[in-house]
Amino acid sequence: MYVGDTSNLYAYVYANNRATINSGMMSFTLDGELIGTEYVSNNTANIEYIIPSTLTEGKHTLLVEYLGDESYNTSSKEITLTLAKTSTTTTLRTWTVNNEKIVLNTTVRAWNKTINSGNVNVYIDNIFVATGQVTDNYAVITLPSTVDTDTSYNLKLEYTGTDLLNSSTYSVDEFIFNKKSTSTRIYPYLRSNGTLTLTAYVYSDNYAKVNTGNVIFYINNKQVTTAPVANNKASTVYYMGDYDAGNYTIKATYNGSKQFNTSTNTSSVTKNPYYHTTYMSLTNNSLTVKRGGSTDINATLTCYSRNITEDIQATIELNATWGTVVYTQDVTFHNGVLNYKFTLPSDFEIFTFYGKNKQKLPKSIKILHS
Known part of the structure; x- marks a missing residue:
């Protein structure tokens, strides 16, 4: 018997003349305390008993007494009940x-x-x-x-x-507490303007959601950026506009966590040449300078797809009235800006031939910008 269980206690009484007993009361007493009574019917009496938690483990004495009536004498029987807690x-x-x-x-x-x-x-x-x-x-x-x-x-x-x-x-x-194994998949996408979209997925071998740790991204084994993992996914954007054209290996490494092991995978992208469109504007659309004289040439380069931060080489050309380039000067735009003081050499002359005659052009030249 177990503490807390509901037990049905049955008692049987028999007459010596083998008659069926359908009268009299049966009592049940546990360790001297009455726990129930019931009338006898068909030689049997039973009670339902819930074993209380106050009843200690071990052996207990159950006394069952038939109290008799005018036809039958009393009788009793004492038995030992062993009480135990339920095993877990x-x-x-x-x-x-x-x-x-x-x-x-x-x-x-x-x-x-x-x-x-x-x-x-x-x-x-x-x-x-x-x-x-x-x-x-x-x-x-x-x-x-x-x-x-x-x-x-x-x-x-x-x-x-x-x-x-x-x-x-x-x-x-x-x-x-063994860490769970993981696998990483990497999906890079490189746009023509140099924008590299990096998307990685991290999966656990027990199909658990991965919401911890970071994915480290590499280009040709050089670490370039990281992204946290949430719902098995890590994504970020990296700019490759300054990279030369060519093939590049993209590697994604999940750095693991207290629960998950690290994992790595690679892919590749091909970068094709990309030229940004620029627009040039001069402070003055028309400049005039004499031989031996100077003038400021101020110009600006504008690019709407990115900021110009590098030096850009350019050339100033002077064209004769008939279209021939008669003078050039290399200059440099710094951060998209040109501030250049131009000096026309004092011995600068332009000659042309008409038949057998040599004609000297005017001693000044106009610079036009369109």
Whole structure:
């Protein structure tokens, strides 16, 4: 018999003349305390008895008395009842990691019972570290952050038991909370303007959601950027506009977490030449300069697809009235701006031939910008 169980106690009384007894009262007394009475019918009397938690484990004396009537004498019988708590079984169901702490999902079971009381205590290397209350046969227990994965421990789970339920223990020596293996997939997409979209997916071999750790992205084994993992996905954008045309290896490495191991995968992209459209404007659309004289040439380069931060080489050309280039000067735009003081050489002359005659052009020249 178990504490908390409902027991049906049956007693039988027989007449020496073998007549069927259908009268008289049967009483049931446990350890000197009356627990029930019932009329006898067809030689039988029974009562339903819920064993209270106040009844201690061990042996108890049950006295069954037939009280008799005008036809039958009294009789009695004394028996020994052994009372025990219900046995339980404690196991480690699963474990996970939440906020960098290991969380245990434990199970406590008893035959034909739903357990909603008692605690499961956790011991690591024989030291008590955490506890959790049992509800619907389960206890969820968060361990201290000092308990790590990929480390060997002597693990013990101990259900404390209750007045109705026995305690039970789950124990494993050299237990390791092994990190879950992962796999990473990388999908790079390079636009013609140099914008590289990086998308990586990280999957666990136990199909758990991956919401921790970062993916580190590399171009030709050089780290360029990182992105956090959320719902198994990490994505970011990197600008390759300054890279030369060619083929590039893109690598994505998941750096792992307390719960998941690292993993790596690679892909590739091809960068084709890309030329940004620029627009030039002069401060003055018309400049006049004499031989030996100077003038300021101020110009601006504008690009609407990106900022101009590098030096850009350019050439100033002077064209004769008939279209021939008669003078050139190399100049440099700094951050898209040209501020150049132009000096026309004092010995600058232009000649042309008409038949056999040589004609000297005017000693000044006009610079036009369209």
